[in-house]
Amino acid sequence: MRKWVGVKTMCKCLLNKNLLVTIVLYFLLVGQSIAGQGKLLETAGLTQIEGSGGGGIVPWATISGYDSRDEMSLSVFNTLVFLDDYRLQSWGASAGLFDRVEMSYARQNLHLSASGGEIRQNIYGLKTRLYGDLIYSVLPQISVGVQHKTLVDGAVASTVGAKNNNSGTDFYVAATKVHLGAVGGYNFIWNLAARATKANQLGLLGYGGAKNNDYQVMVEGSVGVLLSRNWVIGFEYRQKPNNLSGVKEDDWRDFFATYIPNKHFNLTLAWTQLGDIADAGNQQGFYVSATGYLW
């Protein structure tokens, strides 16, 4: 007759021999479950370029960390985009509360390769999950969020003709869903977001312009295939407003591959096509992003 053999019985030997080993085992096995480990691997998503939980350039309905509804999480990220005429760096942190609320901060530096100058902005993000679970609910997980952005120095924004060179706020709604085994047995993820915005190039070139100075709704989408428990590949598209009369703004897109070895870390490599940015045409380049989950 088969009987349960619990871990406590198994560990008795360790307890007698070495208390330290037992304590270490306890923190490895039990400690992690308190510290925001309650989601399945890969389901926390990544950190997008403005600091919100998402894909790479699009915010998702996911709350940034691995917290379940009984847990909290804290993550940090750093993203570099190497374009032909610019280098964009974005870094920051995000806290997830009970898989319900996400609070994030991101600092963006756009280095202008030619002049050596840079444009910096702060982004404060808040997101709340309204409905669902991206895996378990029949309908998608749905969240709403805001991204409040403040430019450190509005000189460049003024030069290109932005109506506001100080600050602006984006509002978005996002829906995300994972379909288990849907694509030939592979898990399929999609995200669709609608963003009301006046921002020119994420806000780095200020808000509004001569062509348009009102909020417009932009559509942003991501699709991905989970090739294994640790690898995701996908594509993203982000519609942009093109408010300025002097310089053109194009829609953004990227093709990404993400490696998620465990619930502590993930690394994304993408190829981005960002079109015209300020006076520089057809900007393309590599995007590298890492998120670390501290708690």
Add this chain to the structure above:
Amino acid sequence: MVITVKTLILFTAIFLSSCVNKLHSESVYQSLGGYQKVEEIADNYILEIEKDPVIFEYFKESDVERYRAKVIEHICHHTGGPCEYTGDDMQRVHDGMNITESDFNRGVDLLINAMNTADIPYRVQNRVLAIFAPMRKDIIYRP
């Protein structure tokens, strides 16, 4: 932009429907490798539970022989195998256990480990998970 999105949606829809059609020709039970594999998964799962102090707490009072038999029936039946599930429904089984969302996902991780040990391919594992995922609402937070 609109054309790109439309094309993308169309492409995705075609891709999905073609794959879905293909899957329906063989049951998940057959893809798993039949009864022997279901037994192997159940045995591995029980070993995983025993190794996990958090999940083991939920099981320590239960009859492991009965549990093994019902898990085999349950997997076999729901994956399309020739078995009858004779146990209680999922709500009743988990009444009073108050399983948290976190611990539920931990249990899913153990099931994935059990399938990995049984050499079940990733794509078949996903189809198994797709069958059992909708049952979560009957399992978690039952006072």
